[in-house]
Amino acid sequence: MSARLRTAALTALVLLAQSQIADAHIVNARLGDFYAGALHPLLTLQDMLVLVALGVLAGSLGAASGRWLVVVFPLGLCAGLGLAVAASIAPVPPVVDAATILLLGLLLAASLRIPVALLCAIAFALGMMRGAANAGELVPQTDRLLYAAGLACAGYVTITLVMAVALTFRRPDTEPVSSWRGIALRAIGGWVAAVGLMMAGLSFAT
């Protein structure tokens, strides 16, 4: 047995010693909460708008800026969900949700060169907000760890794919902001801002 295999076996033994009785087959166990956590943000307009707008914004800034969000955004989601569960923090009001979408849209439309640290801070804050918002779906029976894993997974997959698509489309290293590709992305930013504005108006109206 190789040293690495021994290490793996030892790790498994440690896990085994700390676990409950395992199910014979994973399909027999509860994985429903994982998929509940993964699907909830993908089926919510506010979540999807934030994910797409943030992904396009980060992708348009280039790979060097965007790649940090692969980790930062899911961490923000988990932190927000954890905080909401632990401290029973209520989700932010709809008008704040709308304002963040408006702000993201404006940032994208303005095509500002956002420093990496600031981009990460924005992504983490947005992740926390959306994580806390998704905590509203939790019921006492929900396995919180699985739900958080699903939520983080959905956030990671969506933000990574959207960033890569935006980066591939925008080509920030070879084409200037004034190219038609840059203008197209700025137009998307304008639409996102418009949706944010409408949502803000709607939240005041209701």
Add this chain to the structure above:
Amino acid sequence: MTVARALLSVVLALAGLLLARPAVAHQATIAVLEFREMRAGVYIGRWTTLPKDGANRIDLRMPPHCLLRLPELNCGDKGLVGQMTIANLGEDMSAAIIRVTSLAGETRSYTISAANPVVTVLGTDAPTLDTWIELAKTYVNLGIDHILLGADHLLFVLGLIWIVQGGWRLLKTITAFTIGHSVSLAVTAFGLIGVPEAPLNACIGLSIVFVGVEIVKQQRGEIGLTAKYPWAVAFGFGLVHGIGFASALAGLGLERRILPAALLFFNVGVEIGQILFVTLVLALIWAHRRLGAELPRWGAELPAYAIGSVSMFWFLSRLVRVLAAA
């Protein structure tokens, strides 16, 4: 590229580790309910052997188009066709036998138990177009659910993608895995072979350990069996995983005349789920390449260890079950 695999591995691994639930024993009592068709689609039912705690506590679920108000069961023009189950089986009753006698006098018996929680009833003129549509909807969904909820199967496929790295070789490898599990699924579902579930699940865990070791070998620059003959390894372990897939069908109490169709639709569902997963992994690999988001050198081996450790955990925990049962 490795970040995508690493995160997927960790998520799948965590999901697998967090799922343990203790088994619950229940009393062994059997009840018998008989339905006799009085006119087309309308049945009169009565308990010939009452459940231990009375019939009122039994949560009997009939097909959605049927209206059950014992003693009457009215299924309209469609007749008694579809799935029957008892939602609270196991609390006071370990099994129930439902006998259905048609107008023509033909009697069929269905047993609902913990191992066989849902039974599918076919009309006497089946299979009709409605039956086919119902079967397709039910079993394609079941197949998709089974593969997407089967963290061990997905981890094995992820390991194959890791070693083979994409392209035509990956297509051949995944196809070989598909053929392998389709063959053994069919053979097992038709009862030609029977493998006890506990040791089989231990073998499935071991197959992922094997893939984990192969990944480590590849990272050390060695050419392992999977790197040399990926399709053969995929086919071989596909046979093992296919028997595992069959366990999902075994609990459904399928009539033999619909078994081939159910098997086909279930397999289609498994393939749809598998294609979705492979596509997602390949898309993430592409995205990570575009973004240049890769693990640092010191962390390059983490995913292989994550796969190896989790699968070893599964293997050992399942082995303990086998030994405990022996």
